[in-house]
Amino acid sequence: MSGRTGTLLEVDDLRVTFPTRTGLVEAVRGVSFSLGRERLGIVGESGSGKSQTGRAIMGLTPPQARISANKLTFDGIDLLGVSARERRALRGNRIAMILQDPKYSLDPVMSIGRQIVETLRTHEKVSKAEARERALAMLEAVQIRDPKRVFDLHPHEVSGGMGQRAMIAMMLIAGPEMMIADEPTSALDVTVQLDVLGILDRLVAERGMGLIFISHDLRLVSSFCDRVIVMYAGKVVEQLKASELGQAQHPYTRGLINCMPKIGADRHPLPVLDRKPEWAA
Amino acid sequence: MTSAIAVDRLEVIFDRFRALKGVSLEVEPGESFGLVGESGSGKSTLLRAIAGLAPVASGSIAVNGKMLGVRRDKAFYRDVQMVFQDPYGSLHPRQTIDRLLQEPLAIHGFADGEKRIERALDEVGLGNGFRFRYAHQLSGGQRQRVAIARALILEPSILLLDEPTSALDASVQAEVLNLLEEVRRRRKLTFLMVSHDLAIITHMCERLMVMQGGEAVENLTASDLVERRVTKDYTRNLLRASEGFVRTA
Ligand SMILES: Nc1ncnc2c1ncn2[C@@H]1O[C@H](COP(=O)(O)OP(=O)(O)OP(=O)(O)O)[C@@H](O)[C@H]1O
Ligand SMILES: Nc1ncnc2c1ncn2[C@@H]1O[C@H](COP(=O)(O)OP(=O)(O)OP(=O)(O)O)[C@@H](O)[C@H]1O
Numbered sequence: 001m002s003g004r005t006g007t008l009l010e011v012d013d014l015r016v017t018f019p020t021r022t023g024l025v026e027a028v029r030g031v032s033f034s035l036g037r038e039r040l041g042i043v044g045e046s047g048s049g050k051s052q053t054g055r056a057i058m059g060l061t062p063p064q065a066r067i068s069a070n071k072l073t074f075d076g077i078d079l080l081g082v083s084a085r086e087r088r089a090l091r092g093n094r095i096a097m098i099l100q101d102p103k104y105s106l107d108p109v110m111s112i113g114r115q116i117v118e119t120l121r122t123h124e125k126v127s128k129a130e131a132r133e134r135a136l137a138m139l140e141a142v143q144i145r146d147p148k149r150v151f152d153l154h155p156h157e158v159s160g161g162m163g164q165r166a167m168i169a170m171m172l173i174a175g176p177e178m179m180i181a182d183e184p185t186s187a188l189d190v191t192v193q194l195d196v197l198g199i200l201d202r203l204v205a206e207r208g209m210g211l212i213f214i215s216h217d218l219r220l221v222s223s224f225c226d227r228v229i230v231m232y233a234g235k236v237v238e239q240l241k242a243s244e245l246g247q248a249q250h251p252y253t254r255g256l257i258n259c260m261p262k263i264g265a266d267r268h269p270l271p272v273l274d275r276k277p278e279w280a281a
Numbered sequence: 282m283t284s285a286i287a288v289d290r291l292e293v294i295f296d297r298f299r300a301l302k303g304v305s306l307e308v309e310p311g312e313s314f315g316l317v318g319e320s321g322s323g324k325s326t327l328l329r330a331i332a333g334l335a336p337v338a339s340g341s342i343a344v345n346g347k348m349l350g351v352r353r354d355k356a357f358y359r360d361v362q363m364v365f366q367d368p369y370g371s372l373h374p375r376q377t378i379d380r381l382l383q384e385p386l387a388i389h390g391f392a393d394g395e396k397r398i399e400r401a402l403d404e405v406g407l408g409n410g411f412r413f414r415y416a417h418q419l420s421g422g423q424r425q426r427v428a429i430a431r432a433l434i435l436e437p438s439i440l441l442l443d444e445p446t447s448a449l450d451a452s453v454q455a456e457v458l459n460l461l462e463e464v465r466r467r468r469k470l471t472f473l474m475v476s477h478d479l480a481i482i483t484h485m486c487e488r489l490m491v492m493q494g495g496e497a498v499e500n501l502t503a504s505d506l507v508e509r510r511v512t513k514d515y516t517r518n519l520l521r522a523s524e525g526f527v528r529t530a
């Protein structure tokens with residue numbers, strides 16, 4: 001195990017390419033960064049490769065894609081070198097990802113509660129009764145109002161935000177050392193959003209978890225994360241301290257901040273990005 | 282004037298769970314009306330009930346003055362379109378964008394499909410290059426733009442928008458919001474729009490309703506919200522939480 005302050009994840013020149021009918025899609029084009037026991041935000045526009053970066057780290061890249069890196073290591077383990085079995089074991093225990101599409105990634109024919117219980121029981125030898133108690137406690141921790149009712153519901157019977165929190169509960173119950181959270185709060189109302197962030201925040205502060213927080217909500221990222229990576233067209237265009245997001249240098253980052261609606265600002269139409277070809281170079 | 286949407290004391294019950302407990306709402310033609318509130322408070326259920334997709338136990342819904350029964354006819358679905366919260370669930374992943382856009386056109390017997398598809402894709406900022414891709418090959422934001430294109434392609438008069446931009450980054454969100462405002466102005470559309478982002482609601486809507494636990498908490502104008510003329514604690518909490526994360530040491 002690495003120390004509490006050490007680097008958990010190292011990514012150097014990560015590339016993910018999809019062959020499609022209309023040619024190659026280079027989703028990730030040489031991304032490099034490292035992660036310690038901190039909150040690292042990844043922001044960037046739709047299609048810039050944030051999710052595919054997270055999926056590559058998790059080993060969840062679709063099979064037809066080509067993936068390469070100079071270095072892709074978690075706690076010193078070469079992720080591209082290990083067997084599929086070891087990769088799965090890591091994914092189950094030490095690394096977790098909250099996927100952007102909660103309903104799509106929950107099993108539609110199994111109740112929410114059973115999915116959480118089964119996740120817990122594949123990681124820890126606990127009795128059925130204890131697993132149920134812990135699953136209910138976890139649902140309560142993510143601010144599900146009526147955990148007993150929701151425990152027995154199927155994914156299509158819960159609201160968008162409830163599905164998202166069920167997914168979060170399922171990922172947290174395994175107690176991972178590194179968590180990739182892909183838009184984990186985008187379907188939550190703002191008060192619940194802050195509660196969920198509070199949970200993630202404590203896991204980083206108290207348990208030393210490393211967190212990659214993928215989000216398009218720059219306001220949230222700047223108030224929640226330690227550092228931010230800004231992606232554009234599959235590349236990292238800027239890395240900076242989250243608190244300094246307001247003073248970003250790259251015109252793309254500044255443009256992103258500027259086009260958010262603000263309460264009380266009357267701007268119709270909203271400013272939009274004037275994308276420059278050189279940003280993608 | 283006849284309301285575009287008039288919902289009166291609507292109750293929706295799933296098994297024994299009351300998801301909507303007598304909610305009433307009126308939206309004028311051409312108006313943009315916002316719904317905000319707690320997760321699980323019934324916002325999507327309200328939209329789905331109007332679209333005929335939720336079990337209404339009692340109360341009534343009228344659209345353009347016409348009282349709706351249990352069944353919705355074809356004309357209804359031409360006039361009222363819904364953009365769902367979840368761009369993953371709402372588009373069949375193994376269908377090409379072209380097929381997804383053809384479908385509503387075929388159902389409603391449009392002849393000029395080709396032109397409409399090109400225009401719709403163009404309108405939402407997706408080039409023709411996307412036309413023969415599969416939904417599962419698109420990013421979240423790209424899918425949501427397809428979903429909006431599909432809603433617009435039949436030229437409805439009412440759009441029910443369930444978190445239409447929560448899957449989108451700030452730049453695409455701005456583009457989609459501008460797009461929605463522009464088509465609303467151009468085609469005199471009526472919007473009923475859910476968002477948990479108060480800034481989006483004040484930007485897009487003239488009036489809004491705050492919901493909690495299947496009930497309306499309060500009705501406000503956008504300027505009430507901007508100037509913080511709110512009366513309920515829950516709404517105050519929402520406003521405070523909108524300012525971002527505060528680390529408690
Ligand atoms: N299976 C696939 N086949 C072809 N291209 C794909 C596939 N999956 C993703 N892509 C493409 O890869 C690019 C990056 O996608 P990714 O999902 O990482 O974007 P993102 O930054 O997460 O966007 P969003 O904010 O919209 O979720 C996009 O252009 C997308 O269309
Ligand atoms: N098919 C169903 N069966 C049982 N309960 C359901 C079903 N659909 C919705 N519900 C319940 O109705 C309530 C309201 O759900 P709804 O999706 O309307 O919430 P919402 O306000 O849209 O929340 P969010 O902001 O999280 O999307 C929830 O408690 C949910 O569990």
Ligand SMILES: [Mg+2]
Nearest residue numbers: 050051100421
């Ligand atoms: Mg994504």
Ligand SMILES: [Mg+2]
Nearest residue numbers: 159160325366
């Ligand atoms: Mg909803």
